[in-house]
Amino acid sequence: MQQLKPVDVVIAGGGFVGLTLAKEIASRTPLSVVVLERGKPRKLADYATGMDELDYSLRYRMMQNLSEETATHRHSARASAVPIRQYGSFNPGTGVGGAAEHWGGISYRFYPEQFRLAAFLREKYGSRLAENLAVQDWGFSYEDLEPYYWRGEQLIGVGGRAGNLQGKRVDGGNVFEGARSHEYPNPPHKMTYAATMFEKASRDLGYHPYPVPTATLSRNYTNPDGVSRAACAYCGYCTRYGCMIGAKAQPTNVLMPVLEKRKNFTLRTGCNVRRVLHRDGKAEGLSYFDAAGEEIHQPASIVILASWTLNNSRLLLMSKLGEPYDPATGKGTVGRNLTHQVSQATRVFFDKPLNSFMGAGGLGVGISDFDGKEGLDAYPGVMRGGNVRMMSSGDGPIASFGLIPPGEAESDWGAEFKKAALAWHDRAASITTEAEHLAYRQNYLDLDPTYTDKYGDPLTRMTLDWTEHERAQGGMLTKIHAQLAKAMNARAAAPNSRQLERYTVTQYQSTHVNGGAIMGTSPEHSVVNPWLQHWQSPNLWVVGASAFPQNGSGNPTLTILAITLRAADALIDHYIKNPGALA
Numbered sequence: 001m002q003q004l005k006p007v008d009v010v011i012a013g014g015g016f017v018g019l020t021l022a023k024e025i026a027s028r029t030p031l032s033v034v035v036l037e038r039g040k041p042r043k044l045a046d047y048a049t050g051m052d053e054l055d056y057s058l059r060y061r062m063m064q065n066l067s068e069e070t071a072t073h074r075h076s077a078r079a080s081a082v083p084i085r086q087y088g089s090f091n092p093g094t095g096v097g098g099a100a101e102h103w104g105g106i107s108y109r110f111y112p113e114q115f116r117l118a119a120f121l122r123e124k125y126g127s128r129l130a131e132n133l134a135v136q137d138w139g140f141s142y143e144d145l146e147p148y149y150w151r152g153e154q155l156i157g158v159g160g161r162a163g164n165l166q167g168k169r170v171d172g173g174n175v176f177e178g179a180r181s182h183e184y185p186n187p188p189h190k191m192t193y194a195a196t197m198f199e200k201a202s203r204d205l206g207y208h209p210y211p212v213p214t215a216t217l218s219r220n221y222t223n224p225d226g227v228s229r230a231a232c233a234y235c236g237y238c239t240r241y242g243c244m245i246g247a248k249a250q251p252t253n254v255l256m257p258v259l260e261k262r263k264n265f266t267l268r269t270g271c272n273v274r275r276v277l278h279r280d281g282k283a284e285g286l287s288y289f290d291a292a293g294e295e296i297h298q299p300a301s302i303v304i305l306a307s308w309t310l311n312n313s314r315l316l317l318m319s320k321l322g323e324p325y326d327p328a329t330g331k332g333t334v335g336r337n338l339t340h341q342v343s344q345a346t347r348v349f350f351d352k353p354l355n356s357f358m359g360a361g362g363l364g365v366g367i368s369d370f371d372g373k374e375g376l377d378a379y380p381g382v383m384r385g386g387n388v389r390m391m392s393s394g395d396g397p398i399a400s401f402g403l404i405p406p407g408e409a410e411s412d413w414g415a416e417f418k419k420a421a422l423a424w425h426d427r428a429a430s431i432t433t434e435a436e437h438l439a440y441r442q443n444y445l446d447l448d449p450t451y452t453d454k455y456g457d458p459l460t461r462m463t464l465d466w467t468e469h470e471r472a473q474g475g476m477l478t479k480i481h482a483q484l485a486k487a488m489n490a491r492a493a494a495p496n497s498r499q500l501e502r503y504t505v506t507q508y509q510s511t512h513v514n515g516g517a518i519m520g521t522s523p524e525h526s527v528v529n530p531w532l533q534h535w536q537s538p539n540l541w542v543v544g545a546s547a548f549p550q551n552g553s554g555n556p557t558l559t560i561l562a563i564t565l566r567a568a569d570a571l572i573d574h575y576i577k578n579p580g581a582l583a
Helices: 016-028 055-058 113-127 142-156 193-204 307-320 415-424 468-485 557-575
Strands: 007-012 034-038 071-074 266-268 272-279 282-289 295-305 343-350 364-367 388-392 428-435 443-450 456-462 540-542
Touching: 007 282, 016 034, 016 557, 034 295, 071 443, 113 142, 142 557, 193 364, 193 388, 193 468, 266 307, 272 295, 272 307, 295 307, 307 443, 307 456, 343 468, 388 468, 428 468
Parallel strands: 007 034, 007 295, 034 266, 071 456, 295 540
Antiparallel strands: 272 282, 282 295, 343 428, 364 388, 388 428, 443 456
């Protein structure tokens, strides 16, 4: 074991969270900052020759190696868990930038009531709420977070159209969103044929369509840090790829240009963080294995966990920091409130080609008439909804071939199938939804007692299943999708609602897995305070989607950035000047 010289700040995780914190601390203070990233370094030039659909989209080149570390899953505490051996419901990234290198760029804000959801649901439903519901308030309001949303939008250059500007509702934007202090930093993308059909159908039905907000640039842009990026070329290689021209906001093109100039910043790759070193209520550093397999101890005055959701919780559990959650008694905090996202999709087919090989990860049109608290009265049993949208993200030649309407061929092989596939090629699109996932007492994370990673440490065990509420959400969305397909004069395939019968790790449902180290207003029900500072160890900060008490609708990346910037301000402006608990 090698013990290194102490540094001021050590951060586990080199994704959007870790590198944003590093940028803020290294730019605004003289403190020495070290970021430990388990994957490889990345730079823009790496992506110029990487537009290989088979390698990146189907073989998941940018994702975590599941043969070395994965998670296990079971549906209930009575069941046996088994390891996830192939990519399915989520795609955890690795390497500098993490999952934010291969994301699509969609950048929603959460709704105001999300941050006080426990109080909101009690006020609306009272005694009708299920006993196993475990939603919690975040400990701050939308109004508290709004300035950080705006900072995050400027940082990554989000394009869109405001629907609620300083309390005034504006047609053409999302009129159901919380009030914005500013218009988006950039305008929305030009829309594709498929998106304009969806927009027209939505308006004809009386809904309120808007361009989906995205961090894939609609024009050349320079952010407040002086980092310039080029406008999107609509190549379609966004999701599961790094952007070859830097039009999509990624840590490597938004944060690293600033950090590389800071002498007080160090990035180490190939570092697998295994434990938080701590004693007598104080974090003392991080222990990790380097690329050669040697164990290293990095002492630090401030320790920050900034890895992906499951990994933040796992590090706390393996380090024996905090009391593990017990669903039988409801006691303990580490691992509680595991949530994912309720995803629904309906494939639709048109009588004209769509040029769907062109697009951008966040290019599309959405409606929020059934999102959050809106439009739910006609659907008994549904307490929270989700956005509905049609995206033109760019269909690769492999994945897009063979999409045919129901009844066009008796099987998915042979001459009849090939003829239909050629006839219908480039005529398929999808109506998709991401809906809120409420937290339940029985859904949680712990350490698996049987399975281990390549170092012999226990894997994270997910205990997670859908409830009647998620199935009711799916039923509502199926009807809305069918209504929109009919209004577009499109042929619709059966929706993928069967995956809501039981939670499955075999079908992709977004990488938006949240919870496990949640924030709150008391140490009895949360791991970190509203500033994301650990309740028992004031010099330990646990930052990222692991802090979400439950999941909102839409992609969580912008909210993750906002709470990260808020935590950075608290650490720099308050904790560093007067170390101690902030709440």
